[in-house]
Amino acid sequence: MELAEFAIYPVTVGAGQIALSPIPGRYGTYEDNLSAILHWGPDLVLTMTGQEELDRVGATDFGADLEAADVAWRHLPIVDFGAPNADVDALWPETSSLAHEVLGRGGKILSHCFGGCGRSGMAALRLMVETGEAPDAALARLRSVRSCAVERDAQFEWASSGV
Secondary structure, eight states: OOOSSOOOEEEEETTEEEEEEOOTTSSSOHHHHHHHHHHHOOSEEEEOSOHHHHHHTTOTTHHHHHHHTTOEEEEOOOOTTOOOOHHHHHHHHHHHHHHHHHHHTTOEEEEEOSSSSHHHHHHHHHHHHHTTOOHHHHHHHHHHHOTTOOOSHHHHHHHHTTO
């Protein structure tokens, strides 16, 4: 069983890193979690939650706070335990392009959802697959650092479609 605390779970992808985390403010204060994120030093943060989830934990201004710290932010709202809908699919090509640019220069990407498992793992897995990793091997590698990564078949299927 994993501890109920805010943590960042990185995995190396190409020259860079992708990490999973829970939503800032779920474990501890929003301010302390934001500080931990900024200390880790992401170049890009992917928020895979809806705005209502951000609001619930006091992270309403997360995107603005990241941008004020010169961290790129993309909001890809997906329902809990869900996979992307058509709106998020339409946002993915630009997000993916930016993410691969970050990874290519050895940068860091943080992908978060509410618990730091399903939706955030799905986005990380998709990026791993897009870099050429086989879906099953990439998932095993991702789960070696975050055992709960990718929770539903539909999430795995979406992530695997990046082949």
